[in-house]
Amino acid sequence: MVVDDSVVIRGLISRWLDALPDIEVAVTCRNGEDAVKKIADADVDIVILDIEMPVMDGMTALPKLLQAAPGVRVLMASTLTRRNADISLKALKLGAADYVPKPESTREGNAPEEFQRELVAKIRGLGRRRRPAMRAGSAASPAAARRPLSPAPAAAPKPIVLQPASKTRPRIVAIGSSTGGPRALFDLLGALSPSLARLPVVITQHMPATFTSILAEHIEGVAKRPCVEGQTGMKVEPGKIYVAPGGFHMMFEAKGTDTFIKLDDSAPVNFCRPSVDPMLDSLIAIYGPAILTCILTGMGHDGRDAARRVQQGGGTVLAQDEETSVVWGMPGAVAQAGICHKVLPLGQLAETMARLIVGGVS
Structure with a gap:
């Protein structure tokens, strides 16, 4: 219609x-x-x-x-x-x-x-x-x-292989999302907010520029924590949330003991700019096994390749399950790659992430 x-x-x-x-x-x-x-x-x-x-x-x-x-x-x-x-x-x-x-x-x-x-x-x-x-x-x-429909799959999907969580307490939370992502972000960050005082959150949501600034305002409202569009030279601080601005990859670089944002307007990755993969790849060099990554609802497979490198480097990867995703593309790609610690309904992700953040058993 x-x-x-x-x-x-x-x-x-x-x-x-x-x-x-x-x-x-x-x-x-x-x-x-x-x-x-x-x-x-x-x-x-x-x-x-x-x-x-x-x-x-x-x-x-x-x-x-x-x-x-x-x-x-x-x-x-x-x-x-x-x-x-x-x-x-x-x-x-x-x-x-x-x-x-x-x-x-x-x-x-x-x-x-x-x-x-x-x-x-x-x-x-x-x-x-x-x-x-x-x-x-x-x-x-x-x-x-x-109306022609997509053919049924030839065989049942393979069971999802899970991986152990990192032995290192997270120092940063990195989230990737696309279709259906804003609402999932509101729910997740609203529930997770009490656990975020000790570390920063960085987000790549596939959105045009005008939308990402408004998204940051809405996230700040539901999470009750400062949330801004990332800008080059901005220091990353615990308790704050940073959203990749539309039209730019949001990347990170270390200067001494601090981490700073570096925006990049190079070619789209996975047909996306901002893209999740460049964000995660830039974090690996700084945080290694102390990265907690969560891939939420969205089309395509952006985030899968870099999330694999996060997991291989000792970090933890979580994904939203199919039932609660608007589109199980991005989270499905990381789940089926066998690199996730857990694949959970949206309502259970915040609880699991909170336990990981404080260093408890998830």
Whole structure:
């Protein structure tokens, strides 16, 4: 379902998606009220929901859509402004699965290719997560029967191999996340906050620049600890949280006994900038086995390769489990690589990390 008051945007997105073999636009709506009326009778997995619309805006419609169609994944769409970034993050707290920034102008259908690529990738990621559960339920509707689904896996997945935790007490917590990450970060850091007085937290969340500054503000609100976007030359201090700014890899360098942030705008890694891998690799040289790494929900495999090097260097790697992940790409990649100490539901990660931070048994 595409919900947008702009006929140009609705038409543009519909043409993109209907041209793909695995995606179908079931219905388009011009405002939130129209969407709420139609959602119950539509065979919809994902809703692309605009924020600013007449009659009923996206934030008003969001809880109504989730109530009318339990399990539907809502992808917020907004132009890349500070106000809309703040609204999008609030929407994630209310149950939206993810967001995608819209281009500033779509005149004559000339929307940036990046918007199209990101939109399609997120729809596919969210759709793969939802369709298997629907296949296990009641018979599909005729519309669903026409839609090609991903083939079932040929064999059951191999059991996940776990590794012992580091024998060294953590001196830094490093977190990587993407799709669904903001809400997971809010939950994790809100619960973990009492244990963070003795060490810093560094985060790479795949987000554009306008969003990362707002993300830091929201994290500070839920964690009740200082949280800022990292800047070159900024000293890393215990009790504080640092978020990689959009468009830059956040890396670290030691000067004497202190650690400082060094931003890098070199090529994307794993199609991402910021990327988790450069962040972790720069930490290994400084903290070695004293790194506690946690990979949360997200598409792709960013963080897997460097997390393997963290584990090989004696550090500890944790991952969010599939059931509680919006998309089990990044955490699934590290889990299936056999480098994790534990793979846990989001609600249990903070408790385990707290025990590791104080040097207890996890």
